[in-house]
Amino acid sequence: MEAASSVSDLGILDSVDDASITEIMESWDGFCRATEALLNGHGDLSVGSEFVSHVHSLCKRSLGSLVQDHFLRSLEETFERNGATRFWRHFDAYTHVEVMEMSKSPIQENGIQKVLYKALDDVSLEKQYQEKCLLMLVHALQSYKDSISEERHNSDAERIHLFSKYQLIVSSVLMTTLPRHFPEILHCYFKGRLEELSTIMAGEYEDDNESDDKDDMDLDEKNKVSYRGEMDIDECYQRRKFLENNKLVKNIGKVVRDLRNLGFTSMAEDAYASAIFLLLKDKVHNLAGDDYRSSVLESIKEWIQAVPLQFLYALLAYLGDSVSYDNPSSGLKSPLASHPSSCYPGIDTPSEGLIRWQLRLEYFAYETLQDLRIAKLFEIIVDYPDSSPAIEDLKQCLEYTGQHSKLVDSFISALRYRLLTAGASTNDILHQYVSTIKALRTIDPAGVFLEAVGEPIRDYLRGRKDTIKCIVTMLTDGTGGNPNGPGNTGDSLLEELNRDEENQENAGIDDDFNIDEKQDWINAERWEPDPVEADPSKGSRNRRKVDILGMIVGIIGSKDQLVNEYRVMLAEKLLNKSDYDIDSEIRTLELLKIHFGESSMQRCEIMLNDLIDSKRTNSNIKATITQPSQIGSELGETGVSLDILDATIISSNFWPPIQDEALNIPGPVDQLLADYAKRFHKIKTPRKLLWKKNLGTVKLELQFEGRVVQFTVAPLHAAIIMQFQDQTSWTSKNLAASIGVPVDVLNRRINFWISKGILSESLVTDPNDHIFTLVDDMVEPGKNSVNAGSCEELLVCDEEGERSVASVEDQLHKEMIVYEKFIMGMLTNFGSMALDRIHNTLKMFCLADPPYDKSLQQLQSFLSGLVSEEKLEIRDGMYFLKK
Amino acid sequence: MKVKILRWHAVASWTWDAQDETCGICRMAFDGCCPDCKLPGDDCPLIWGACNHAFHLHCILKWVNSQTPQAHCPMCRREWQFKG
Numbered sequence A: 001m002e003a004a005s006s007v008s009d010l011g012i013l014d015s016v017d018d019a020s021i022t023e024i025m026e027s028w029d030g031f032c033r034a035t036e037a038l039l040n041g042h043g044d045l046s047v048g049s050e051f052v053s054h055v056h057s058l059c060k061r062s063l064g065s066l067v068q069d070h071f072l073r074s075l076e077e078t079f080e081r082n083g084a085t086r087f088w089r090h091f092d093a094y095t096h097v098e099v100m101e102m103s104k105s106p107i108q109e110n111g112i113q114k115v116l117y118k119a120l121d122d123v124s125l126e127k128q129y130q131e132k133c134l135l136m137l138v139h140a141l142q143s144y145k146d147s148i149s150e151e152r153h154n155s156d157a158e159r160i161h162l163f164s165k166y167q168l169i170v171s172s173v174l175m176t177t178l179p180r181h182f183p184e185i186l187h188c189y190f191k192g193r194l195e196e197l198s199t200i201m202a203g204e205y206e207d208d209n210e211s212d213d214k215d216d217m218d219l220d221e222k223n224k225v226s227y228r229g230e231m232d233i234d235e236c237y238q239r240r241k242f243l244e245n246n247k248l249v250k251n252i253g254k255v256v257r258d259l260r261n262l263g264f265t266s267m268a269e270d271a272y273a274s275a276i277f278l279l280l281k282d283k284v285h286n287l288a289g290d291d292y293r294s295s296v297l298e299s300i301k302e303w304i305q306a307v308p309l310q311f312l313y314a315l316l317a318y319l320g321d322s323v324s325y326d327n328p329s330s331g332l333k334s335p336l337a338s339h340p341s342s343c344y345p346g347i348d349t350p351s352e353g354l355i356r357w358q359l360r361l362e363y364f365a366y367e368t369l370q371d372l373r374i375a376k377l378f379e380i381i382v383d384y385p386d387s388s389p390a391i392e393d394l395k396q397c398l399e400y401t402g403q404h405s406k407l408v409d410s411f412i413s414a415l416r417y418r419l420l421t422a423g424a425s426t427n428d429i430l431h432q433y434v435s436t437i438k439a440l441r442t443i444d445p446a447g448v449f450l451e452a453v454g455e456p457i458r459d460y461l462r463g464r465k466d467t468i469k470c471i472v473t474m475l476t477d478g479t480g481g482n483p484n485g486p487g488n489t490g491d492s493l494l495e496e497l498n499r500d501e502e503n504q505e506n507a508g509i510d511d512d513f514n515i516d517e518k519q520d521w522i523n524a525e526r527w528e529p530d531p532v533e534a535d536p537s538k539g540s541r542n543r544r545k546v547d548i549l550g551m552i553v554g555i556i557g558s559k560d561q562l563v564n565e566y567r568v569m570l571a572e573k574l575l576n577k578s579d580y581d582i583d584s585e586i587r588t589l590e591l592l593k594i595h596f597g598e599s600s601m602q603r604c605e606i607m608l609n610d611l612i613d614s615k616r617t618n619s620n621i622k623a624t625i626t627q628p629s630q631i632g633s634e635l636g637e638t639g640v641s642l643d644i645l646d647a648t649i650i651s652s653n654f655w656p657p658i659q660d661e662a663l664n665i666p667g668p669v670d671q672l673l674a675d676y677a678k679r680f681h682k683i684k685t686p687r688k689l690l691w692k693k694n695l696g697t698v699k700l701e702l703q704f705e706g707r708v709v710q711f712t713v714a715p716l717h718a719a720i721i722m723q724f725q726d727q728t729s730w731t732s733k734n735l736a737a738s739i740g741v742p743v744d745v746l747n748r749r750i751n752f753w754i755s756k757g758i759l760s761e762s763l764v765t766d767p768n769d770h771i772f773t774l775v776d777d778m779v780e781p782g783k784n785s786v787n788a789g790s791c792e793e794l795l796v797c798d799e800e801g802e803r804s805v806a807s808v809e810d811q812l813h814k815e816m817i818v819y820e821k822f823i824m825g826m827l828t829n830f831g832s833m834a835l836d837r838i839h840n841t842l843k844m845f846c847l848a849d850p851p852y853d854k855s856l857q858q859l860q861s862f863l864s865g866l867v868s869e870e871k872l873e874i875r876d877g878m879y880f881l882k883k
Numbered sequence B: 001m002k003v004k005i006l007r008w009h010a011v012a013s014w015t016w017d018a019q020d021e022t023c024g025i026c027r028m029a030f031d032g033c034c035p036d037c038k039l040p041g042d043d044c045p046l047i048w049g050a051c052n053h054a055f056h057l058h059c060i061l062k063w064v065n066s067q068t069p070q071a072h073c074p075m076c077r078r079e080w081q082f083k084g
């Protein structure tokens, strides 16, 4: 454009005569000299009149645009020399300083502040002078136009055009010479000033709360929270007034305005925006920290209102605009925005720009807090329920940002790294799983993300052998399990879940109103209690709610397996009781019935009923002693009476298979049992008793010379030790034969007495035969007298591998063994088969004796047993016969 | 050394003193209970006929009531009479 207009101007020269040319040349030279003198005159405007006349004469020759071009080019060259180069030279000292260092050192930072003010002052002064010169040209051009024309021209268009061209020149000169570190210097400056401001504001803040107890931080924090949304007009006004008059804000405002004048509008705003965000981030980290037991979200929002928004308000007011730079409609000022006196966030509507800032800051704060909490979610859940305030914060953050997937990914990797490792006990994993469900259902009531997070835990637990046992213990046993775990001690998980459910039911209707008032009003009116036979997989009456029990049962696969395991554990417990006290078992059974249905628990109910019946029968039998039978009187002579004998009488069809092993119990006791059975038969004809002599508990007292020791032991232990009354030394073969058990069983179980220091063991020539000798006081008086008079208890089930009841795996193996031949035959015929094909074939062909009724999982675990016995092998999901 | 037994808590199972294992009417174990009962033992007793066949009391009562005028033992077809 400019080049084209110059050419056309020069075209005029062709049509003029020599004299004119000389005149033009003289005027041009004069104009150039005057321009140079003007621009380098440093305030000396004495060449002014000469300059104007040269402009006029050149304009007369229609060389106006040539004049403008030359003048602007001169301005550009001068600005490059006197403006930009000098401006940048101020910052040379910081060329190689890293930003981090700049902001760390207060001296450095103070230096930056001073240098920036000086540099901006200098360059602004130069620019003002040049603008003055440019204005002189504008006037010269204007006065020429006025002289040749009757009508008055509007000079504004020309002036605006030239000034905007000049502004462009200034910006592009600075931009093209911009040193790389300048934005960092700006960032550092704003960061420093904002921190200073924040400190001042914090002081103001404290003053506001002067009447409150300053020593108590928690209380202070609460007061801050209570301010939210209630900042009254007075306070708002004062704070605003304070900031408007604040020198610091004015200084910052001046820097921003100077930078805008130089064309650094967006760079300046980027710099203070990033400083604000950095400050906010620090604030969030400071407030949140590693404390999960109090909510911080409100304090953060409060701080955003109190510091950055108030600052922005003051800044925008100083700059005279109320719309932020990134507002796409900044050209169209809203009528409301033109009232900068409106008090934010008071009664008047705040400016659009400030609202945008608030939204940006809050989003950033939510996201920062959310990331912080997600990174520590594992710890937070370990700390649950004490950490529920942090969970509540996280919930709100996620609702705002919608970044739930971040939580899922991060938490799953934390689980893999920290929990799902060989070192973690199954109990710990289960408790963390339950805490995870409890914590995350707050965030995720529908359980969608919980499903994703729970999957790796469930998968991992399925690979552990003791999972079912631990689950049953956790559900039903309030004393064992995890003593360090969260929740009330002495309360089983089932008890807790039940209590929660009752609470929910009471509070449920009110709660629901928050979610969807209308729909839930309808639901509330239609409310019906759950059917007693609730299916845990379907959750409680509210389908949206996360069902903790269902998620736990989900680990095992089916409730039947869980119930089976419970039955075995219950049997073990009941058979090792030395009394009939089953109150806690009855309570647990009631809870299990609620969740798994009455019919599933039928057998357990009969087992407990057996204990109740046994107690009654036992006392009925004892009541018959007053009419002594023949045997009874005989026994009186041996020193043991029926008084010492109690019995648990079971309905064996409903109990898990009992480990029935032969045992010769001591003669007098054997006679007692016979007497007891006889009396039972008399009362309960035609029912009779079959003793399981290896089961039960015996409390006995070992009487040494000078000391007495009591033990509670299994009948086998009693039988062993009683043999040492008449004969103090036994070989294992003889002893085993005498009490009627295999030698290996004896050798294993006799360890109990050896470990208690009652018996000692010595090897003879035959390595399979041992000699056991009673440790007499005379032999080692020092060692044993320590125990004198003490009473030791042994819970029989403590002994590794000694159980009264067959385990679930053993039972399954026994039941499946009949199909082994059939499976081997199939594989011989077909070569290889997949799991489900074997399953379906068994279902099709094994209809009787006994019909095949096992689940796919049960078949799988049986087959993997055959694989480990090296009868089968498995490749790519196909089973083969092992060759 | 002398051993004094303070308490012996033994375990036994009960069983009906009958020749058969299962009830000829409902095919359930005698030591279990009839299909109408939940608890075995005293709550669902056995009863013997004059022919010495045993059934769950509840099972044979239903059977007798359905066989009018004269019921026969489901096992041996002899006239049913409760054992005195």
Ligand SMILES: [Zn+2]
Residues within 6 Å of the ligand: B023, B024, B025, B026, B027, B028, B033, B034, B035, B055, B056, B059
């Ligand atoms: Zn029957």
Ligand SMILES: [Zn+2]
Residues within 6 Å of the ligand: B033, B034, B035, B036, B037, B043, B044, B045, B056, B058, B059
């Ligand atoms: Zn019955």
Ligand SMILES: [Zn+2]
Residues within 6 Å of the ligand: B049, B051, B052, B053, B073, B074, B075, B076, B077, B078
């Ligand atoms: Zn008969």
